[in-house]
Amino acid sequence: MLKKILILVWLLALASFLYSEPVQVEKSGQSYTLEAQRIEGILHISVSDLAKIFGSEIYFNSLTKKAVVQIDNHSVKLSLFSPYMEVDQTVYNLTYPVQLVQGDFYVPIVTLVPILELICTENIFWDEGQLTLKFERKELNLLGYQASEKSNGILLEIFLAENLRYEIYTSENRWLNLNFFSAKVNQVDFPVKKNSPVKEIKFYPLEISTQLSFRLNKTFVNYRDEVLTDPLRLQISISTSNHNSNSNGNPKNSPKNFDNLVDVIVIDAGHGGQDYGAIGPTGLAEKDVVLDIALRLEKLLVKEGFKVILTRTDDTFIPLADRTQIANSNGADLFISIHANSSKKRSISGSETYFLAQAKNDEARAVAAWENSSLRFEKENPEELSDLDFILLDLVQNQFLKESSDLAYMIQENMGRKLPIQDRGVDQAGFFVLNQAYMPSVLVETAFISNRGEEKLLKTSSFKQKIAEAILNSTLNFKEKYEALAK
Ligand SMILES: [Zn+2]
Numbered sequence: 001m002l003k004k005i006l007i008l009v010w011l012l013a014l015a016s017f018l019y020s021e022p023v024q025v026e027k028s029g030q031s032y033t034l035e036a037q038r039i040e041g042i043l044h045i046s047v048s049d050l051a052k053i054f055g056s057e058i059y060f061n062s063l064t065k066k067a068v069v070q071i072d073n074h075s076v077k078l079s080l081f082s083p084y085m086e087v088d089q090t091v092y093n094l095t096y097p098v099q100l101v102q103g104d105f106y107v108p109i110v111t112l113v114p115i116l117e118l119i120c121t122e123n124i125f126w127d128e129g130q131l132t133l134k135f136e137r138k139e140l141n142l143l144g145y146q147a148s149e150k151s152n153g154i155l156l157e158i159f160l161a162e163n164l165r166y167e168i169y170t171s172e173n174r175w176l177n178l179n180f181f182s183a184k185v186n187q188v189d190f191p192v193k194k195n196s197p198v199k200e201i202k203f204y205p206l207e208i209s210t211q212l213s214f215r216l217n218k219t220f221v222n223y224r225d226e227v228l229t230d231p232l233r234l235q236i237s238i239s240t241s242n243h244n245s246n247s248n249g250n251p252k253n254s255p256k257n258f259d260n261l262v263d264v265i266v267i268d269a270g271h272g273g274q275d276y277g278a279i280g281p282t283g284l285a286e287k288d289v290v291l292d293i294a295l296r297l298e299k300l301l302v303k304e305g306f307k308v309i310l311t312r313t314d315d316t317f318i319p320l321a322d323r324t325q326i327a328n329s330n331g332a333d334l335f336i337s338i339h340a341n342s343s344k345k346r347s348i349s350g351s352e353t354y355f356l357a358q359a360k361n362d363e364a365r366a367v368a369a370w371e372n373s374s375l376r377f378e379k380e381n382p383e384e385l386s387d388l389d390f391i392l393l394d395l396v397q398n399q400f401l402k403e404s405s406d407l408a409y410m411i412q413e414n415m416g417r418k419l420p421i422q423d424r425g426v427d428q429a430g431f432f433v434l435n436q437a438y439m440p441s442v443l444v445e446t447a448f449i450s451n452r453g454e455e456k457l458l459k460t461s462s463f464k465q466k467i468a469e470a471i472l473n474s475t476l477n478f479k480e481k482y483e484a485l486a487k
Contacts, residue, residue: 023109025053027122027135036131037106039099043128044106047078053135060105067105073187074119078105085112087119090204109133118210121186142185142210147198153239154197154216160232167209168225168236169328169438174199174216176223176238183210216240262479264307266327268337269294270371273317278342280455286340287315289458293338293446296468301475328438334407334478335441336471339371340449340458349451350422351467353411354443355404371443403440403482410477411444414470419463421447421454440478444471 019038023045024031034049047067051058056070065080077086083094085107092115096108113126113133125134143159158178165181190201190212200215218240225236269291271277277286294310301308309330311323327335341352408426416423446467447454457463 021131024130024132025135026132027053036109037099037101039101039106042096042108042110043131044096044099044101045109045112046101047105047107050107053133071116072119072121076119078107080105085115087115121188138184138186140184140186140189142180142183142189142212144189145198147193147196147214149197153220153237154218156198156214156236156238158212158234158236160227160234163227163232166234168223170220170223171213171438174219175213176216176220176236177211177213178234178236179209179211181209185210185212262333262475262482263305264309264330264332264334265301265475266309266311266330266332266335267294267297267301268311268323268327268335270337270339272312272315275317278340278449280449280458281346281452282455284449284455284459286342286449289340289449289464290338290446291315293464293467296465297336297338297471300468300472304472304476306475324441327441332439334475335439336475337441337443338471339443339445340447341445342450343448344450346450346452349448349454350424351412351415351419351447352424352445353408353415353426354445355401355408355426355428355441400438400440403478404442406481407440407474407478408442410474411442411471414473414477415444415446415467418466418470419447421457 020035021038021043022033023036023043024033034045034052036049037044037046047058047069050071051069054069054071059068061067067078067080069076069078074087078098079085080100081097083097085092085094085098094108094111094115096111099106109126110128113124117124120135121138122135123138125132125136127134139161141161141164143161145159146157148155156176164183167179169177169179171177185203187203190203192198192201197217198214199217202211202213202215204211204213216238220238220240222239223236224239225234227233228235269287271287271290273287275287277290279285291312291314295313298308298310309326309332311326312318323337324335405426405428412423412426444467447458447463449455449458
């Protein structure tokens, strides 16, 4: 009963902050007015009106308090009182939570419009002063594609209206992923055709780029890309056989690691150069300890027959983005970043391993924030990643989430067995260094350099050797498990 009264009081209080205001909508030559609600100063549009604008249906689930509305072939999912909105499988942040007014969901217009723009076939202009919402045909710059099968491969052509910056990378199960920056594209221009070597096409509207993923009918070993004119197009020659590959030595075009073997490992010693990382009570620098461990691990892995690439072999500064670039261009199977942890509380101790995902707690967030702060040593700081940003930036990482978390647990288990320090377990957080890695990747916080006892341990060869051995054993465990699964 008390609950009911409280809800009533709350609804009355909320009502006093509501002001409805008319918003003019112009779309497809039609013009009409809808009632928006100003809630705590922010203008909101109802989901019913949103559906009306796009001529689509809404599905409300009163149990889960979610609404789903179709917008230009995308399914948009809203949760009551949550600022997160899901488009297909991607999460976006509306900043302001979805509100309930007279039985309808209300969404903040100012933050909704830029998200709609990503998925909508029209440009949207929101004028907060005039209270007008205008829809105009998009000037597209990705016009369509053509795919044809050749004797030794597949020719894929993407037709362009202007030169666009792009990136290409491949992922398992015959996916070729093209990332176009500032792309304006209409999904209907990229249909899957019958008897085409392209079996499936997926669209991922990211924050600054649009990813088009093509699943091909054949396993490929190599590709070459170039932009041609008349008509302007990106031509990708995809070689589906091992013979006569046209590699020209450029890492971007060199054969990628498409086998199912776990045999190329990138070891990333954290920090370096002017970036010391954390410093222990007696002055031991994280950058030196982690390089020592990385070099030990390299020796062990090479002895087991792995191909090993280190992001740094001496005391130099390597920007975070370059570290994963090294891993991606070498077709690495695993990316292992080695660090030493630090806390203002000197008593805190132990080892823990992270994989990239949204931070689940403040502590994990703090560790990520600290490690990401290496960015401050870089000349052009990539913008700081918010908790949710990395989801937008990197959908690809998701496919390695399971493997990454598996590897993280294996490392913790082996370290727990070998090291005489506390096992703090596995956690997840948004690390920049792991963000762009297109492979399973983990960040190992070997021990607390800020803890007097553990700083002392980190100075000893035997302790560092044990850490290297624990990571080696985990790599072997991982290799065994995933190579067996691939068979
Ligand atoms: Zn570190």
